[in-house]
Amino acid sequence: xxxxxxxxxxxxxxxxxxxxxxxxxxxxxxxxxxxxxxxxxxxxxxxxxxxxxxxxxxxxxxxxxxxxxxxxxxxxxxxxxxxxxxxxxxxxxxxxxxxxxxxxxxxxxxxxxxxxxxxxxxxxxxxxxxxxxxxxxxxxxxxxxxxxxxxxxxxxxxxxxxxxxxxxxxxxxxxxxxxxxxxxxxxxxxxxxxxxxxxxxxxxxxxxxxxxxxxxxxxxxxxxxxxxxxxxxxxxxxxxxxxxxxxxxxxxxxxxxxxxxxxx
Amino acid sequence: xxxxxxxxxxxxxxxxxxxxxxxxxxxxxxxxxxxxxxxxxxxxxxxxxxxxxxxxxxxxxxxxxxxxxxxxxxxxxxxxxxxxxxxxxxxxxxxxxxxxxxxxxxxxxxxxxxxxxxxxxxxxxxxxxxxxxxxxxxxxxxxxxxxxxxxxxxxxxxxxxxxxxxxxxxxxxxxxxxxxxxxxxxxxxxxxxxxxxxxxxxxxxxxxxxxxxxxxxxxxxxxxxxxxxxxxxxxxxxxxxxxxxxxxxxxxxxxxxxxxxxxxxxxxxxxxxxxxxxxxxxxxxxxx
Numbered sequence: 001x002x003x004x005x006x007x008x009x010x011x012x013x014x015x016x017x018x019x020x021x022x023x024x025x026x027x028x029x030x031x032x033x034x035x036x037x038x039x040x041x042x043x044x045x046x047x048x049x050x051x052x053x054x055x056x057x058x059x060x061x062x063x064x065x066x067x068x069x070x071x072x073x074x075x076x077x078x079x080x081x082x083x084x085x086x087x088x089x090x091x092x093x094x095x096x097x098x099x100x101x102x103x104x105x106x107x108x109x110x111x112x113x114x115x116x117x118x119x120x121x122x123x124x125x126x127x128x129x130x131x132x133x134x135x136x137x138x139x140x141x142x143x144x145x146x147x148x149x150x151x152x153x154x155x156x157x158x159x160x161x162x163x164x165x166x167x168x169x170x171x172x173x174x175x176x177x178x179x180x181x182x183x184x185x186x187x188x189x190x191x192x193x194x195x196x197x198x199x200x201x202x203x204x205x206x207x208x209x210x211x212x213x214x215x216x217x218x219x220x221x222x223x224x225x226x227x228x229x230x231x232x233x234x235x236x237x238x239x240x241x242x243x244x245x246x247x248x249x250x251x252x253x254x255x256x257x258x259x260x261x262x263x264x
Numbered sequence: 265x266x267x268x269x270x271x272x273x274x275x276x277x278x279x280x281x282x283x284x285x286x287x288x289x290x291x292x293x294x295x296x297x298x299x300x301x302x303x304x305x306x307x308x309x310x311x312x313x314x315x316x317x318x319x320x321x322x323x324x325x326x327x328x329x330x331x332x333x334x335x336x337x338x339x340x341x342x343x344x345x346x347x348x349x350x351x352x353x354x355x356x357x358x359x360x361x362x363x364x365x366x367x368x369x370x371x372x373x374x375x376x377x378x379x380x381x382x383x384x385x386x387x388x389x390x391x392x393x394x395x396x397x398x399x400x401x402x403x404x405x406x407x408x409x410x411x412x413x414x415x416x417x418x419x420x421x422x423x424x425x426x427x428x429x430x431x432x433x434x435x436x437x438x439x440x441x442x443x444x445x446x447x448x449x450x451x452x453x454x455x456x457x458x459x460x461x462x463x464x465x466x467x468x469x470x471x472x473x474x475x476x477x478x479x480x481x482x483x484x485x486x487x488x489x490x491x492x493x494x495x496x497x498x499x500x501x502x503x504x505x506x507x508x509x510x511x512x513x514x515x516x517x518x519x520x521x522x523x524x525x526x527x528x529x530x531x532x533x534x535x536x537x538x539x540x541x542x543x544x545x546x547x548x549x550x551x552x
Contacts, residue, residue, distance in 0.1 A: 110531065111529075112529055130410065130412075135419060137419070146524065148524065244430070246437070246441065246443060247445070251393065259389055259468070260468075260469050260478065261370055264478055
């Protein structure tokens with residue numbers, strides 16, 4: 001797991017991260033954030049999410065609570081109730097995914113990882129918040145998202161996009177992002193937790209102070225799950241001086257040696 | 265139709281044919297954009313506000329020297345009629361890339377075989393869905409400019425490429441860090457954005473026919489905004505290991521309607537680059 005540039009301050013945060021879900025629950029929908037001091041705001045008065053952020057969880061390894069294994073830190077899990085409500089027939093596929101995880105997880109192919117997985121890949125991402133659109137640039141495979149907040153509806157489907165179609169709106173001080181039009185190939189984590197093309201994701205971004213976002217996600221997919229379920233985590237601002245995104249174009253690693261010409 | 269499957273189905277065709285073709289609509293009248301003031305308004309942090317969508321007037325990344333589109337090259341093979349574009353290279357005045365002899369030989373060798381590749385390196389990086397670097401991204405379809413406080417951000421539709429250029433004079437990343445789009449540092453000189461870029465990975469070539477520079481290159485770009493809807497992009501490439509002298513290209517850009525970007529997944533649907541020629545004998549490919 002890569003945690004580049006995580007300073008001492010963040011190390012302390014990482015050690016206490018298990019408390020985050022409980023704290024997030026009391027924050028609820030994030031409307032309390034409007035009373036929080038020190039929340040930066042844009043000229044139109046909205047909380048300003050702009051900056052470089054990173055989740056510090058083991059959610060990409062496993063959404064649920066898990067013991068340590070080689071190369072994988074133990075984790076307290078990010079799912080409410082620590083349970084993903086699979087339909088009985090869907091659970092079998094999850095187990096099959098797990099058995100074949102080394103080859104079936106599209107992360108191994110460096111594909112765009114979908115939403116919300118892109119958020120908790122262990123890489124930083126940069127939010128650029130403008131009045132009509134919030135753009136997110138991710139270091140991981142230089143993924144991008146354009147979250148339109150200008151009141152436009154989802155574009156007409158059916159569409160199967162790796163990152164879905166994102167439309168945002170402000171509910172008080174919380175940016176609520178509705179995402180649909182997914183394909184069925186991405187997973188939520190390396191253990192084979194998966195979804196279908198009926199996936200509907202609602203993300204809630206709530207600044208609780210200048211450097212922390214409560215990130216809450218509702219997952220709905222009636223083909224795979226018996227009910228909607230939630231995950232929660234904290235996104236931490238990179239406060240190191242001059243911090244910037246680098247790149248991780250993993251699909252190109254095998255080919256780099258040939259370019260611009262072999263030996264050059 | 266499922267879009268990412270469409271990309272799967274067409275694979276290289278998309279990269280080689282429709283990409284230059286999509287740039288060939290030079291004749292079409294630009295749709296009127298929202299009227300913008302000139303000289304430009306200032307952003308809250310004092311930058312000339314040039315935000316929105318931009319696109320080269322005459323782009324395409326098939327061949328810089330001679331300047332030829334992929335579509336024109338394809339036609340030439342069928343009809344024998346040679347149709348060149350005006351060269352983007354404005355310095356040296358002869359419009360040619362000033363290669364050192366060894367580098368010119370490498371490029372010529374590649375130009376001769378790119379259609380019938382026998383080695384992995386014969387296939388253009390763009391065909392492999394690798395991010396086109398700087399300056400190639402700027403003679404390539406539409407990009408958006410965003411100007412959050414303290415930086416200029418470029419985001420492309422294709423390859424979902426992006427580039428964040430800080431304006432705060434911060435130090436460069438260490439020389440050991442090489443990046444696909446390099447590490448750019450920008451400043452405004454009037455209505456011209458000047459960006460100096462180092463730390464170039466230099467894995468992305470300049471075009472399909474093998475024009476290139478090395479990771480020793482230093483690139484100075486000038487985004488010269490000359491009107492509300494027009495900009496000249498100039499890139500001067502200095503690389504004493506490959507060229508005999510610095511050289512400069514200029515690409516006219518025009519503002520486009522600020523349409524939404526749709527998802528463009530290349531690598532996810534890429535099935536053909538590795539098998540685009542049965543003549544390629546490559547261990548990395550055979551394992552796939």
